[in-house]
Amino acid sequence: MRKWVWLPLLALAAGCGEREAMWESTAYGEPFAVHGMKGAVAIVDVSAERVIFASPASADELSFMSSPVSRGYATSAPTDGGARLAVLASGDFPRRTDDDQGPSLQVLDPSSEPPAVIEYPLGDPLSGLEIDPESEYAVIYPGGGEASFVQNPNELVLVKLGEPPSATNPVPASLRSYGGRPEGFTFTPELSLPGGARRLLVVRTDRDVALIDLAEPEKPEITVKLTAGAVAPKPAGIAVTDGDADDPDDARIAIRLAGDPNVVLLDLLPTPADKTATSPHAFTPVPNIVDVGGVPTDVTFGRTDGGLRLLAPVPSRKALALVEPATGVTSEVDLGYSFQRISLVTDVVGESDGGGDVALLWSTDSPAVAFVALGGAVGKPYKSVEVRTLEQPVSSVLDVPAPNNHLKILASQNGSGFVVLNLLSRTTTPLLASATDTHAVVSSDGERLWLSSESRSALARVGLSELHPRNLQLYQRVSRVFDLERKDQGRALVTLDTAGSMAFTLLDAKTPDLTQSREYLGILLGDYAKEEAQ
Amino acid sequence: MIRTLCAVSSALVALALSGAALADAPPSDAPPAEAESEEPIVLPGAKKPHRVQYVSLGLAFSTSLVESKGLDAYSDDDVLPMISVFGTVTPFATRPFSVHLAFGWDWGQTEALARGIPSSLDVHRLSLGIEGRYMPISRLALFVRALPAAIHAEGNVQDASFADHLSAGAWTWGVDLTGGAAARLAAFGNSENPAASVWMGLDMGYRFAGTAEMKLKPAGLTEDDLSRRFGELPMAALDLSGFTGRLHVSVWF
Numbered sequence: 001m002r003k004w005v006w007l008p009l010l011a012l013a014a015g016c017g018e019r020e021a022m023w024e025s026t027a028y029g030e031p032f033a034v035h036g037m038k039g040a041v042a043i044v045d046v047s048a049e050r051v052i053f054a055s056p057a058s059a060d061e062l063s064f065m066s067s068p069v070s071r072g073y074a075t076s077a078p079t080d081g082g083a084r085l086a087v088l089a090s091g092d093f094p095r096r097t098d099d100d101q102g103p104s105l106q107v108l109d110p111s112s113e114p115p116a117v118i119e120y121p122l123g124d125p126l127s128g129l130e131i132d133p134e135s136e137y138a139v140i141y142p143g144g145g146e147a148s149f150v151q152n153p154n155e156l157v158l159v160k161l162g163e164p165p166s167a168t169n170p171v172p173a174s175l176r177s178y179g180g181r182p183e184g185f186t187f188t189p190e191l192s193l194p195g196g197a198r199r200l201l202v203v204r205t206d207r208d209v210a211l212i213d214l215a216e217p218e219k220p221e222i223t224v225k226l227t228a229g230a231v232a233p234k235p236a237g238i239a240v241t242d243g244d245a246d247d248p249d250d251a252r253i254a255i256r257l258a259g260d261p262n263v264v265l266l267d268l269l270p271t272p273a274d275k276t277a278t279s280p281h282a283f284t285p286v287p288n289i290v291d292v293g294g295v296p297t298d299v300t301f302g303r304t305d306g307g308l309r310l311l312a313p314v315p316s317r318k319a320l321a322l323v324e325p326a327t328g329v330t331s332e333v334d335l336g337y338s339f340q341r342i343s344l345v346t347d348v349v350g351e352s353d354g355g356g357d358v359a360l361l362w363s364t365d366s367p368a369v370a371f372v373a374l375g376g377a378v379g380k381p382y383k384s385v386e387v388r389t390l391e392q393p394v395s396s397v398l399d400v401p402a403p404n405n406h407l408k409i410l411a412s413q414n415g416s417g418f419v420v421l422n423l424l425s426r427t428t429t430p431l432l433a434s435a436t437d438t439h440a441v442v443s444s445d446g447e448r449l450w451l452s453s454e455s456r457s458a459l460a461r462v463g464l465s466e467l468h469p470r471n472l473q474l475y476q477r478v479s480r481v482f483d484l485e486r487k488d489q490g491r492a493l494v495t496l497d498t499a500g501s502m503a504f505t506l507l508d509a510k511t512p513d514l515t516q517s518r519e520y521l522g523i524l525l526g527d528y529a530k531e532e533a534q
Numbered sequence: 535m536i537r538t539l540c541a542v543s544s545a546l547v548a549l550a551l552s553g554a555a556l557a558d559a560p561p562s563d564a565p566p567a568e569a570e571s572e573e574p575i576v577l578p579g580a581k582k583p584h585r586v587q588y589v590s591l592g593l594a595f596s597t598s599l600v601e602s603k604g605l606d607a608y609s610d611d612d613v614l615p616m617i618s619v620f621g622t623v624t625p626f627a628t629r630p631f632s633v634h635l636a637f638g639w640d641w642g643q644t645e646a647l648a649r650g651i652p653s654s655l656d657v658h659r660l661s662l663g664i665e666g667r668y669m670p671i672s673r674l675a676l677f678v679r680a681l682p683a684a685i686h687a688e689g690n691v692q693d694a695s696f697a698d699h700l701s702a703g704a705w706t707w708g709v710d711l712t713g714g715a716a717a718r719l720a721a722f723g724n725s726e727n728p729a730a731s732v733w734m735g736l737d738m739g740y741r742f743a744g745t746a747e748m749k750l751k752p753a754g755l756t757e758d759d760l761s762r763r764f765g766e767l768p769m770a771a772l773d774l775s776g777f778t779g780r781l782h783v784s785v786w787f
Contacts, residue, residue: 017612
């Protein structure tokens with residue numbers, strides 16, 4: 001007891017008083033999650049049980065506020081295009097008193113001060129969170145870090161993010177299991193299905209696939225068992241097509257299997273008449289297995305002038321497999337390189353002459369990209385293949401929003417090389433950095449590319465219209481870069497230095513000038529709580 | 535250091551107060567003390583005249599209980615220790631009740647780790663007020679004080695985000711309302727009419743203080759840093775209000 005040295009007459013009083021627990025935590029090595037929101041940077045300060053929002057009010061000012069979050073942080077993710085932040089917490093475990101918090105999903109809206117909070121109580125602490133790309137739903141699932149004594153790994157909770165919490169929201173769902181557990185989720189776009197248009201949630205386990213009808217999630221899911229005998233193929237990727245929008249019977253789901261040349265095609269057909277009395281669903285998945293000739297590394301659906309095809313790059317054959325989904329007939333496009341990934345770029349470059357899609361393929365082991373026009377030609381299932389060689393294989397591809405959505409940013413695997421690929425002119429413009437830990441961030445208005453290096457405290461702004469790099473050397477390290485919408489409608493660049501108690505540097509994104517920058521140091525030490533307006 | 539000094543002084547003052555009480559207690563078989571004393575000044579109606587000393591200067595060790603969460607970044611607990619230099623001036627000599635002009639300077643410091651980062655708080659307090667004193671016997675004084683003050687608080691954090699350190703400082707106001715007792719330890723010159731006397735005492739009360747808005751920003755800027763532009767971050771506001779106690783040693787002239 002340290003207080004014994006104090007005035008005897010104050011001994012009782014001096015013995016009391018403990019400071020808030022956050023001050024006993026350390027700013028070094030603590031788990032922090034950082035998210036770029038629509039108009040703010042969000043730092044989930046786990047030890048302080050709060051989320052700090054830093055919003056650029058002008059080119060010269062960052063405004064701060066915070067929102068308390070529940071104890072037992074599990075994970076977080078932005079929703080609504082970054083307008084809101086979903087925070088999953090397990091609460092206090094075990095929960096022994098009324099003051100102990102239960103598990104919940106909190107959705108924070110930083111557009112108001114203090115941030116508005118919607119809390120969805122959960123029955124059990126779960127640690128996995130998947131957000132619907134259309135921000136209608138969130139799926140909460142056992143992520144493996146739970147502290148519960150007994151748990152069903154196939155138990156899911158579906159939260160309707162657009163609705164307030166109620167007796168029917170969240171919706172619990174339990175998958176029929178054949179021994180697997182959820183590993184991935186795919187929210188489909190709205191599909192024309194028997195029984196009406198609806199969205200589906202496709203759940204991948206390590207051995208089967210389950211379909212949940214998001215229009216009626218309380219209905220039992222449909223589990224498609226992929227296991228054949230002792231062999232348990234593992235679903236590795238999903239592709240979805242609605243087929244003809246006017247035809248409710250031609251929606252399909254393709255399931256790529258890990259290390260397997262077979263692709264499972266699920267035709268979502270009307271429930272057979274003899275099963276309508278027992279099936280709660282108006283549609284039934286009918287599986288077909290198609291061998292694409294080698295292990296595919298990606299799948300998507302595309303249109304040729306001959307109709308819809310499943311497209312699957314097969315690196316071992318240096319080919320792109322085209323599968324006619326109704327018949328399973330497969331043809332190959334010889335590419336000359338092994339490509340691993342595929343993406344349709346038809347919305348940018350337009351249809352090929354034959355009316356087919358155009359696909360962009362890139363490789364993680366060959367220094368090349370390829371454009372495949374799927375319009376037909378005599379004796380070929382495609383119109384053309386155009387390969388562009390690069391200096392390095394591609395590790396990742398960044399999309400660029402409009403007005404420069406005809407550009408793709410290809411990051412090379414050496415960490416210092418980048419290529420700006422123009423989908424229209426098919427040109428490749430290299431951008432070379434002098435640091436191997438260079439990261440690329442594309443602004444959400446599609447006008448700028450930011451390249452940064454944490455080790456060099458360096459930053460470069462590349463205007464995507466002229467591809468001219470403008471280099472800046474900051475005082476702080478550049479751990480993360482955020483190009484944000486300002487409150488005064490301008491654009492701000494906020495860089496985060498995670499050293500110490502963290503620091504922000506604020507610049508004007510359109511005309512970054514270090515002499516006009518402003519630094520905010522000691523972020524985690526600040527008190528940003530604002531009282532709720534009466 | 536402040537905490538150690540206060541520990542020693544707390545022991546001393548306990549001894550002093552008990553000693554003063556014993557010294558002033560009349561023996562059961564002796565005549566009353568006032569019958570033998572020769573006081574230099576006799577006021578009409580006064581039960582017992584006392585020696586008036588016009589100036590006092592002293593050193594004090596005090597502590598306050600500060601429950602403000604603004605202290606949390608700089609202290610492991612709610613205790614703010616302080617050292618004080620203080621004094622009084624007596625403009626009008628009356629007794630046994632007298633009113634004095636009181637003044638003082640307090641300096642307090644506390645250190646801690648703020649999220650693993652070394653931090654400290656320095657508080658300076660300049661006060662000017664009044665003290666009401668009652669001396670029932672020549673060796674004991676009872677008093678109350680009202681001391682308005684100007685307070686400056688400065689927090690420092692040795693954070694890795696800046697080469698030197700981060701600092702947050704602010705001025706605010708304060709008023710101490712305390713009361714206590716002091717015992718005479720020694721006298722120089724005539725025992726009943728000393729030229730100087732040494733006193734030790736203790737007072738307690740409540741310290742009212744305004745809220746210091748603490749804004750964190752870099753400090754110790756070098757010439758290279760002068761061209762940089764820094765924003766300020768709000769830390770928890772610091773309110774130094776709370777119960778306070780003070781041990782003091784003073785010399786009265």
